[in-house]
Amino acid sequence: MNQPLLSIKDMSITFSSPDEADIEAVRQVDLVLTPGKTLALVGESGCGKSVTARAVLRLLDKNARIPKGEILYDAEGGRVDIARLHPDSTAMRAIRGNQISMIFQEPMSSLSPVHTIGDQIDEIIILHQRLSPKKARERTISLLDQVGIPGARDRSNAYPFELSGGLRQRAMIAMALACTPKLLIADEPTTALDVTTQAQILDLLRQLQADFGMAMLFITHDLGVVAEIADDIAVMYLGDVVEQGDVFEVFRAPKHPYTQALMNSVPRLQRKAERTRLTPIKGTVPSPKDRPVGCAFTSRCPHAFAPCPGQRPERTPVSPGHVARCHLLTHVREEALA
Structure with a gap:
């Protein structure tokens, strides 16, 4: 197996305000990027995808900081923790745009x-x-x-x-x-393009990745694009990675209610007699200022029960390489063991 090129471990990102307490925009994120592989980071707008990507290049706003966690990168001069580098340091400038590049939205x-x-x-x-x-x-x-x-x-x-x-x-x-670069970050590179051009850009990225052997972090809200280009997927909601794993495994058996809701809102080709209305996700993504203490998806989850608002769910293994943060998984497992 290839060794990880970049490992994000337990990373949180906060934004300070002169009038309010620090706002936690990203909470204890864990991601792994491997050479030659594509990790798709998906979720609705406002879920912290772009902030997470910009943290890797230390392109965050001046009022942002990384109070905890690591961004371990296998740099040319040895393994470094990007989270501890100053954004304008010589070491960071040698990485940004050279070893790690970004395609902006x-x-x-x-x-x-x-x-x-x-x-x-x-x-x-x-x-x-x-x-x-x-x-x-x-x-x-x-x-x-x-x-x-x-x-x-x-x-x-x-x-x-x-x-x-x-x-x-x-x-x-x-x-x-x-x-x-060793790592290419693509922040919704096909959002504003027509479908024909979008397909051409995706083909181009796949070919360039094969040519250069680089790792790729692909940020999108389009699950159709994810199925076409990604090897692994991390589903993000309100700064939390709620489910992640092999893209086919997650698509085949999504376990977190948010992942299930995203997939239910995607149109599918069906026979005329089987056509049904799309199922939208009710409500909107809350502000990070109003983040629940427990599960981030509590306010919109149809399955929320007693532990959800006040207790953050643990990362629960579903299958090898497939994990989700949901009290339902723990509840079902406890009932099975009882």
């Missing part, structure tokens, strides 16, 4: 509107690879061609607003791959 807000695509990719290559401007530009053109941008040499001189949404996303991928 919206290219137009991530790319500079006053610099060409080529200049922005050149800058990363010159900074981390120490190449001359001429060699950096050749590397940039090669990357743009590799991600499927037609007329790569001419497109390298284009500004972001001159490219379509699909081409901008491809340019973002080229930028993220500029230094051949």
